[in-house]
Amino acid sequence: MNKQQTVQLSHGGGGVEMNHLIRHLFWQRFGNDILNQAEDAATLNIPSPLAMTTDSFTVSPHFFAGGNIGTLAVAGTCNDLAMVAAKPSYLSCSFIIEEGTLISELEAIVDAMATELAVGQTQIVCGDTKVVPRGMADKVFINTTGIGAIQKADVSAHRIMAGDVILVSRDIGCHGACILAARESLRLAHPIISDCAVLWPVVEALLADSIDIHAMRDATRGGLSAVLNEWCQSSGLQLAIQEAQIPVDDAVRGICELCGFEPCDLANEGTFVIAVPATQAQRTLDILHQFHSQAAVIGEAVSLSPAKPVLHTAWGSRRYLDFPAGELLPRIC
């Protein structure tokens, strides 16, 4: 292999080589008026109140069906902003790269990021590159931090009220199942495609239709289970969930049975849970359906104790949906 085609330690040294990598790899794909100024810090105008969020991405494998670590890095941070009704205005981006990483892989990752930035109608305005010696990291880790102008105040789990309807934006567990299949080298008749995607367009549509969103949360690590448990803790309400109404793809369900996981515990990277007043549930569902056919009402908030999610099964039994515990899937995102 030609040494030129891999990342060298000197690419992270702060000298000539790093300058070259930044200009030719990152600026060429991320370039915009703010980033190109190349100051120690970007200067921005953004109205208050604004939202700020950060995520580091360490997913393994770095490339999977439906995207790569770059797709995740942009979608993940944009989605955390979208979930508080903030437009993803500006992102920072920081790479930790293992010496020896193929430049071609890095290019594919940065290309994927550029694609997702366009979906999110956002831009990267500052960055950082560190290179560590072989064996000190696994290829590439990416941090993105985002700030966004909040379009609707107080979208928060604290606002969930008894009677609110709970919906999910599509079938759950695809990202977790996709990564699981890739790790176990499972050969599936139909590969499971990660759901990873920027959610700002669908949130923008909900806001444009004046849906009085009480709470939203993307069901990332910990999956639907974690979101519903956190919402019960925050709101003090019980969430009555109809198990049969939770959309799960057959292939995802199959992998879960094979590997001993629950679909509700699997990570998602472009799937969110939303709580709205019952009177707006149908309109909300209609809008969600414009983006994904599997969007569904899954339950409602009720004034009962304990404040936990309760799964109602099709044959009338009930059980608590617990917070996931133990070693879930490391390096899922």
Next chain:
Amino acid sequence: MNKQQTVQLSHGGGGVEMNHLIRHLFWQRFGNDILNQAEDAATLNIPSPLAMTTDSFTVSPHFFAGGNIGTLAVAGTCNDLAMVAAKPSYLSCSFIIEEGTLISELEAIVDAMATELAVGQTQIVCGDTKVVPRGMADKVFINTTGIGAIQKADVSAHRIMAGDVILVSRDIGCHGACILAARESLRLAHPIISDCAVLWPVVEALLADSIDIHAMRDATRGGLSAVLNEWCQSSGLQLAIQEAQIPVDDAVRGICELCGFEPCDLANEGTFVIAVPATQAQRTLDILHQFHSQAAVIGEAVSLSPAKPVLHTAWGSRRYLDFPAGELLPRIC
């Protein structure tokens, strides 16, 4: 070793264990009204224009004379904001932790961060924690991203004018030399202490005295050489630097001779270069001296070609100070 005392993969899984780690390790030390709300994104009020900057920290060793990776993580990002005259208003913080890392080391790192946050008069408002399996990272990597309210517009290398005086805030190269000494296990009569420190207090003092700062830059990776070369590129001016006036500690100079480095190429983490109108040079120096006795005028900007830094030696000769190249020190910050 008790398993309880090290970080486990489950601490990054998004479930019960991660929740516990976040509450007891991070929130206890970083806790504030905004962080405690624990939403997907923090809600902030900050006037525009604001500055945004990001840095990932991978320093090795993680602990060194004068600080640890946590000190650097807060100082580095606060300083990038301070260098554009922005008060470090809010920081995000993201940890990538190797399975098996001692909780006690993590506590020491987080303690150091809390100390520096106080110096910078700032706070961490959102965070993220990822745990990767043994061998996939080296103990702890930290990303911090900061936003800050800009107190003085247009502090930028583009504003450097012929006649401007160039100063450094203290003796150079201490951080680089300190890390170098630690790596080579050199036993020094007097250990070299890293300069790593939050620079906001000194910048605040300069602004309070209405110094018309044209440009500031902390001399991190690439050292003084990189800053001066970048300033020449941005301003189109030559920088005439008096070599004898550049403050360098004897111990730093000694290590450089031993290891074949130039003090001007070594990284600093709490040392900055500043360009001001000649009429304000003495006042600037006086203020810098309140914070460090080694602050010094090192040269001036002149309308000569080429637009490069030129070192004038004590015996009348001149040479270009080049951009550092090649493998400097990996994992210096």
